[in-house]
Amino acid sequence: MSKTPMRVAVTGAAGQIGYALLFRIANGDLLGKDQPVHLSLLDLPQAQNAVRGVVMELEDCAFPLLAGFTVTDDPKVAFKDADVAILVGARPRGPGMERADLLSANAEIFTVQGRALNDVAKRSVKVLVVGNPANTNAYIAMKSAPDLPAEAFSAMLRLDHNRALSMLASKANVPVADIEKLAVWGNHSPTMYPDYRETTVGGKKIASLINDEAWNRETFIPQVGKRGAAIIEARGLSSAASAANAAIDHVRDWVLGSNGKWVSMGIPSDGSYGIPEGVMFGVPVICEGGHYKRVEGLSFDDFSKERIKLTLDELEGERAAIAHLLK
Ligand SMILES: NC(=O)C1=CN([C@@H]2O[C@H](COP(=O)(O)OP(=O)(O)OC[C@H]3O[C@@H](n4cnc5c(N)ncnc54)[C@H](O)[C@@H]3O)[C@@H](O)[C@H]2O)C=CC1
Numbered sequence: 001m002s003k004t005p006m007r008v009a010v011t012g013a014a015g016q017i018g019y020a021l022l023f024r025i026a027n028g029d030l031l032g033k034d035q036p037v038h039l040s041l042l043d044l045p046q047a048q049n050a051v052r053g054v055v056m057e058l059e060d061c062a063f064p065l066l067a068g069f070t071v072t073d074d075p076k077v078a079f080k081d082a083d084v085a086i087l088v089g090a091r092p093r094g095p096g097m098e099r100a101d102l103l104s105a106n107a108e109i110f111t112v113q114g115r116a117l118n119d120v121a122k123r124s125v126k127v128l129v130v131g132n133p134a135n136t137n138a139y140i141a142m143k144s145a146p147d148l149p150a151e152a153f154s155a156m157l158r159l160d161h162n163r164a165l166s167m168l169a170s171k172a173n174v175p176v177a178d179i180e181k182l183a184v185w186g187n188h189s190p191t192m193y194p195d196y197r198e199t200t201v202g203g204k205k206i207a208s209l210i211n212d213e214a215w216n217r218e219t220f221i222p223q224v225g226k227r228g229a230a231i232i233e234a235r236g237l238s239s240a241a242s243a244a245n246a247a248i249d250h251v252r253d254w255v256l257g258s259n260g261k262w263v264s265m266g267i268p269s270d271g272s273y274g275i276p277e278g279v280m281f282g283v284p285v286i287c288e289g290g291h292y293k294r295v296e297g298l299s300f301d302d303f304s305k306e307r308i309k310l311t312l313d314e315l316e317g318e319r320a321a322i323a324h325l326l327k
Pocket residue numbers: 011012013014015016017018042043044047088089090091092109129130131132133134156157159160188238239240243
């Protein structure tokens with residue numbers, strides 16, 4: 001092994017997304033087939049035994065790129081010198097729990113984890129928040145880590161992006177790989193706005209191939225938005241393999257580049273597109289050289305303005321609900 005191992009921390013390592021994610025990271029899908037990794041696995045004290053079981057299985061794969069493990073219930077141990085941190089572990093909504101209770105329970109987790117990242121992670125760390133409510137959890141972690149650049153923090157919209165790509169490919173009867181310039185705006189929730197007004201296939205606008213605005217408004221947008229709930233309904237469990245796959249796509253492109261393609265990431269707003277600065281908002285980006293760059297200069301028609309407002313209002317509401325916890 002010639003390269004120095006990169007340290008990848010994963011929280012919620014004993015959970016179902018963790019189980020679909022860790023083996024792919026160890027196999028080189030995240031950082032490249034020549035990049036050794038050290039995995040730092042964080043989960044709650046009561047899940048430590050389960051994490052050890054996952055570690056046994058990782059060992060039994062004899063992955064050539066897997067340079068070592070840390071297993072812990074202490075965020076400061078897990079995030080020590082982390083190059084990448086994928087924050088999956090979160091408090092699920094329990095019976096009788098209101099959305100506000102869910103936001104506060106998760107605010108506590110992501111305040112602690114943000115502070116730990118601030119104290120011990122590499123200054124160049126890249127943080128992806130998957131655990132729901134992902135945008136607001138990422139916002140809380142970012143606000144709890146004042147010594148790290150805001151650009152270190154992101155929320156996962158890539159599963160929505162991939163869901164939208166797949167639906168468009170099927171509707172227009174074209175290969176997924178040929179689709180370019182898709183955007184998913186806003187919150188990872190049913191208010192998100194998957195937007196194919198700029199999307200092309202082989203240089204042609206996919207909107208003109210599909211030519212069905214009613215399908216866009218009445219089928220595409222609601223189905224992308226509610227896909228997570230449809231999977232929970234069908235599987236009795238939330239999306240795990242597709243969520244892990246999206247997390248890999250998100251971090252791989254951020255680190256290694258998106259080859260000029262648009263991808264959607266939840267990132268702190270710089271004030272563009274009328275989104276107030278700091279709001280963790282899904283936007284189209286192009287990744288290159290370890291950085292993302294927002295796609296600029298897009299315009300919104302009246303329908304798009306309404307959709308952006310809807311998802312922004314929801315995010316602003318979430319931000320207001322946890323504001324007192326950040327003081
Ligand atoms: N952003 C996205 O597109 C998606 C987000 N999700 C979210 O991802 C999260 C995880 O999903 P699953 O793996 O299916 O859940 P799961 O319940 O199978 O696993 C969650 C794991 O996190 C651990 N955990 C809880 N609190 C923790 C803490 N403070 N520190 C460390 N670990 C902690 C639990 O012990 C458990 O092992 C959920 O919040 C889910 O809603 C799921 C699919 C897509």
